[in-house]
Amino acid sequence: MKTIMILAATSLLFFPVYGKSQDNMKQKGTSHNHKMDHQNHNHKDGKAEAKKVSPEKIIIKVKGMVCAFCAQGIQKNFSKRKEVKDVKVDLDTMEVTILLVKGQILPEKVIESVVTGAGFKYMGLK
Amino acid sequence: MKKPKPSLIFSGLLLTFILLLSPLSHAHPVAFQNSVGIMGYHAPFMSHNQLNYSWRYWFATGVHHIRRHSVKNANATLGSLNFLLKRWNGSGLQANLYGVIGGGHSEISGDPKTIGMAALQFDIEDRDYYFLAKHQQLFNDKFTELEQTVVRAGVTPYIDPFDGFHTWIILEWQDFAFNRESNQSDITPYLRFFYRNILFEIGQSFTGVTRFNYITHF
Numbered sequence: 001m002k003t004i005m006i007l008a009a010t011s012l013l014f015f016p017v018y019g020k021s022q023d024n025m026k027q028k029g030t031s032h033n034h035k036m037d038h039q040n041h042n043h044k045d046g047k048a049e050a051k052k053v054s055p056e057k058i059i060i061k062v063k064g065m066v067c068a069f070c071a072q073g074i075q076k077n078f079s080k081r082k083e084v085k086d087v088k089v090d091l092d093t094m095e096v097t098i099l100l101v102k103g104q105i106l107p108e109k110v111i112e113s114v115v116t117g118a119g120f121k122y123m124g125l126k
Numbered sequence: 127m128k129k130p131k132p133s134l135i136f137s138g139l140l141l142t143f144i145l146l147l148s149p150l151s152h153a154h155p156v157a158f159q160n161s162v163g164i165m166g167y168h169a170p171f172m173s174h175n176q177l178n179y180s181w182r183y184w185f186a187t188g189v190h191h192i193r194r195h196s197v198k199n200a201n202a203t204l205g206s207l208n209f210l211l212k213r214w215n216g217s218g219l220q221a222n223l224y225g226v227i228g229g230g231h232s233e234i235s236g237d238p239k240t241i242g243m244a245a246l247q248f249d250i251e252d253r254d255y256y257f258l259a260k261h262q263q264l265f266n267d268k269f270t271e272l273e274q275t276v277v278r279a280g281v282t283p284y285i286d287p288f289d290g291f292h293t294w295i296i297l298e299w300q301d302f303a304f305n306r307e308s309n310q311s312d313i314t315p316y317l318r319f320f321y322r323n324i325l326f327e328i329g330q331s332f333t334g335v336t337r338f339n340y341i342t343h344f
């Protein structure tokens with residue numbers, strides 16, 4: 001038993017390094033995507049219009065997600081919908097990115113009900 | 127033939143161990159809608175395994191198997207209704223209050239009996255810290271067959287994206303008693319490993335009791 005604990009403890013020492021480097025990569029990735037978003041949608045049109053236009057990518061803010069189980073709950077609940085192609089969760093920014101199937105729309109009311117149905121608090125579109 | 131790496135042997139043994147024991151835990155009585163949760167708690171004196179199905183994020187039904195290892199055929203099989211009574215969603219923070227009621231058949235006390243179960247659990251966690259308090263009772267019409275109180279706190283030394291590999295250090299105080307026998311308390315430091323939808327904890331108490339906990343959702 002002690003041997004197992006020692007092995008486990010040793011493994012623990014290595015993971016922070018691995019974890020941080022991944023984190024950095026992820027952050028770089030996120031900021032890159034963010035820039036892309038801004039290039040892709042037109043700010044001059046205003047927010048209201050952007051909502052109607054049914055973008056293929058929706059970013060929402062969600063409160064209460066803390067771990068992988070939470071993230072999976074959100075992902076599964078959105079993925080069940082035929083309009084949704086992919087879902088990404090970022091616990092750092094508390095953002096959920098929903099990629100829609102081309103030509104499909106997902107009304108904000110539906111988004112909100114999926115989030116609350118998964119047990120979290122919907123904080124609006126980004 | 128090439129010798130397999132020690133780390134591979136270790137992981138293999140660990141996995142076999144988990145699967146063989148299929149232990150269950152003080153974990154998530156209710157999870158996300160339409161999900162299945164399997165969780166277990168295993169100690170030398172008893173094990174508690176459960177399978178839950180969450181119909182809503184606030185309601186699940188569960189099947190439990192509890193075994194007292196020191197007595198022959200001392201098993202209990204129960205069904206339960208699990209409720210998320212209240213959830214607080216904060217910025218990167220979540221707190222939950224769960225209530226569990228159930229009933230079934232038990233031979234833990236030595237005699238076959240119809241028993242009831244009641245549990246109350248509070249937990250709060252953010253991405254760095256974790257705290258849980260739980261009290262659980264199994265009772266028949268005459269006396270309490272099992273009483274268990276658990277208080278635990280944990281910390282993670284690093285934060286990773288949710289799909290990364292997570293490690294936590296947890297300290298647990300536990301108090302339990304069978305059939306109104308004298309209470310036993312101990313403190314157990316755990317290591318928790320959490321990867322995707324599998325969470326596994328291993329610990330050894332200061333009195334030498336080895337414990338395993340395991341949670342998975344799908």
Ligand SMILES: [Cu+2]
Nearest residue numbers: 066067069070
């Ligand atoms: Cu979670």
